[in-house]
Amino acid sequence: MTQRLTIAIDGPAGAGKSTCARRLAARLGYRFLDTGAVYRAVTLAALRAGVDPDDAHRVAELARDARIVLEGEGPTGRVHLGGEDVSIEIRGPVVTALVPTVAAHEPVRTAVIPFQRDYAAGGGVVAEGRDMGSVVFPDADLKFYLDADESVRAARRAAERGETDVAKVQVEIGARDKTDKGRKTAPLVCPPDAERIDTTNLSLDVVVEMLLARVQARAEAPRN
Numbered sequence: 001m002t003q004r005l006t007i008a009i010d011g012p013a014g015a016g017k018s019t020c021a022r023r024l025a026a027r028l029g030y031r032f033l034d035t036g037a038v039y040r041a042v043t044l045a046a047l048r049a050g051v052d053p054d055d056a057h058r059v060a061e062l063a064r065d066a067r068i069v070l071e072g073e074g075p076t077g078r079v080h081l082g083g084e085d086v087s088i089e090i091r092g093p094v095v096t097a098l099v100p101t102v103a104a105h106e107p108v109r110t111a112v113i114p115f116q117r118d119y120a121a122g123g124g125v126v127a128e129g130r131d132m133g134s135v136v137f138p139d140a141d142l143k144f145y146l147d148a149d150e151s152v153r154a155a156r157r158a159a160e161r162g163e164t165d166v167a168k169v170q171v172e173i174g175a176r177d178k179t180d181k182g183r184k185t186a187p188l189v190c191p192p193d194a195e196r197i198d199t200t201n202l203s204l205d206v207v208v209e210m211l212l213a214r215v216q217a218r219a220e221a222p223r224n
């Protein structure tokens with residue numbers, strides 16, 4: 001497979017995007033772009049700087065200046081902010097609660113677009129988030145939208161976190177999806193040219209094989 005494709009994967013929390021995107025990238029020898037991690041790192045930068053997460057312009061300034069580095073190629077990608085490994089902290093409850101607010105600001109989203117496009121320059125990347133196919137990489141070679149029933153997504157998230165109260169997690173991800181889908185700028189949508197895959201009754205191993213088959217077919221298709 002010689003073509004180095006840009007592959008966009010979007011969908012709500014717990015649909016299997018991160019796991020599948022990371023595994024797909026590893027199988028293809030591609031880079032993995034975890035854009036949720038970028039918004040999480042920006043949120044942490046705001047918290048540390050004492051900047052109000054509602055202050056779109058100040059948070060956007062921080063987003064432009066923040067030194068965020070993703071080391072995503074391995075099975076466990078790391079995220080660095082200003083040279084410090086913040087991989088654990090950005091997944092904690094404080095950042096998780098505030099990141100939808102930060103990610104909803106138009107100036108913040110505009111500020112992180114160049115970072116995402118630079119990371120993907122030259123192709124050979126699997127980019128995962130909420131607006132990959134719709135806004136950041138509208139010309140992606142392949143676009144997927146992963147979805148699953150909310151209860152299944154909540155159960156997956158709870159298992160990841162070792163949380164036993166699945167109902168609580170379901171309320172949390174329901175609220176987060178509502179913010180992500182309802183915001184004015186770059187809301188979570190299934191792009192019209194994306195393939196929608198319902199992962200409710202599929203193991204993520206099966207989903208990865210499905211994605212790989214699509215990539216293989218696309219890479220072998222004659223170019224126009």
Ligand code: DC
Nearest residue numbers: 035036037039099100103129130131
């Ligand atoms: O995928 P995640 O849970 O790490 O995403 C964290 C938050 O960032 C979530 O509220 C959605 C938002 N996000 C976004 O708005 N756009 C992206 N491309 C990626 C994530």
